[in-house]
Amino acid sequence: MEYKLIEKDGGLIVKGLKDFNTTHIFENGQSFRWYKEEDGSYTVVAGGKVANFLQRDDLLYADRVNKLDWEKFWHNYFDLDRDYGEIKRILSKDPVMEEAIRHGEGIRLLRQDPYETVISFIISANNQIPRIKKAVETISTDLGEYICSYKGREYHSFPEPVKLANKTPEYIKEVYRVGFRAERLKEVSRRVAYGEFDLNLVNDADLGEARQMLMTLPGVGPKVSDCILLFAYSKGRAFPVDVWVKRIMEHLYLGKDAKKKTLEGSGDELFGDLAGYAQQYLFYYARENGIGK
DNA sequence: GTCCAGGCTTTCC
DNA sequence: GGAAAGCCTGGA
Numbered sequence: 001m002e003y004k005l006i007e008k009d010g011g012l013i014v015k016g017l018k019d020f021n022t023t024h025i026f027e028n029g030q031s032f033r034w035y036k037e038e039d040g041s042y043t044v045v046a047g048g049k050v051a052n053f054l055q056r057d058d059l060l061y062a063d064r065v066n067k068l069d070w071e072k073f074w075h076n077y078f079d080l081d082r083d084y085g086e087i088k089r090i091l092s093k094d095p096v097m098e099e100a101i102r103h104g105e106g107i108r109l110l111r112q113d114p115y116e117t118v119i120s121f122i123i124s125a126n127n128q129i130p131r132i133k134k135a136v137e138t139i140s141t142d143l144g145e146y147i148c149s150y151k152g153r154e155y156h157s158f159p160e161p162v163k164l165a166n167k168t169p170e171y172i173k174e175v176y177r178v179g180f181r182a183e184r185l186k187e188v189s190r191r192v193a194y195g196e197f198d199l200n201l202v203n204d205a206d207l208g209e210a211r212q213m214l215m216t217l218p219g220v221g222p223k224v225s226d227c228i229l230l231f232a233y234s235k236g237r238a239f240p241v242d243v244w245v246k247r248i249m250e251h252l253y254l255g256k257d258a259k260k261k262t263l264e265g266s267g268d269e270l271f272g273d274l275a276g277y278a279q280q281y282l283f284y285y286a287r288e289n290g291i292g293k
Numbered sequence: 294g295t296c297c298a299g300g301c302t303t304t305c306c
Numbered sequence: 307g308g309a310a311a312g313c314c315t316g317g318a
Contacts, residue, residue, distance in 0.1 A: 028311095029311055030311095121311080121312095122312095122313090124310095124311055124312080125310095125311085125312035125313060126301080126302090126309090126310060126311095126312050126313080127302095127303085127304085127310060127311080127312085128303095128304065128305060128306090128309085128310045128311090129310090129311080130304080130305070131303070131304055131305075131310085132311085134304090173302080177302080177303065177304080178302080178303085179301070179302025179303055180300090180301040180302055180303095180313090181301090181302080181313095182302090184313085218313085218314085219312090219313065219314090220313085221312060221313050221314085222312090222313095223311070223312060223313090224311085224312070224313080227311070240311070241311095242311040242312080243309095243310085243311070243312090244311065245311085259296095260295095260296085261295090283311080287311095
């Protein structure tokens with residue numbers, strides 16, 4: 001993608017981004033470490049950095065970001081080497097998808113840290129987004145490194161695995177309010193910290209192998225594993241089926257009471273290697289319209 | 294092997 | 307009170 005970077009007042013202005021909308025990117029449940037400010041901008045914690053993004057027309061005002069940060073980190077984080085225009089053109093051959101895409105035309109799949117994504121989505125099981133966000137924030141405040149204070153809030157990085165591995169399940173449960181997920185968080189962190197599970201190997205595996213590897217971790221089932229593959233590893237064929245995707249796939253394509261296996265295979269069947277992108281447009285569309293409620 | 298019920302913590306609507 | 311971007315266990 002062709003775009004320009006203009007340094008100004010210690011921040012950065014990005015001009016000419018396409019297929020990019022901060023609301024669509026952040027408010028679709030793929031990441032949990034963002035805060036919407038009163039001016040409509042988003043303050044984001046990722047990669048040990050804090051940045052604020054305000055989008056106005058075709059300009060993105062990036063505060064606490066310099067050219068080097070953008071090129072070394074945020075460009076990749078926002079998946080800017082991928083042509084979402086082309087993805088949308090292909091998916092739009094399906095008239096139902098065309099409608100869904102119109103509602104979330106600026107969605108992009110973030111390239112997030114694998115360990116943070118694993119922990120976040122184990123917490124997400126049978127849970128609600130505000131509470132997931134709070135748990136991830138509390139873990140970071142308690143165990144992560146202090147980064148800065150910005151617009152009245154203090155920010156900390158997401159901690160290394162060993163930090164969570166060294167806490168007792170009782171502590172994790174009581175301090176972070178994660179309930180029955182506490183034991184899972186500790187065990188997964190322990191395996192990663194002591195090299196029993198290598199998150200780098202997931203990257204090299206094909207989709208089926210990667211899914212099987214992740215599902216050996218406690219708290220990681222089919223849905224959570226596909227979220228991790230999509231939101232951390234850019235495996236665009238992963239197709240997480242949650243209650244919302246179930247509802248909208250039944251509503252738009254499959255009819256009610258579709259079998260679990262039919263649902264999980266429907267992404268591949270209908271959208272092939274773009275299933276994960278299709279899932280994001282459908283999810284945003286379903287949530288926005290309250291389909292199936 | 295597949296399917297399903299019940300349980301799990303706590304918060305939010 | 308019921309539901310919540312589910313997973314795990316046990317039993318059919």
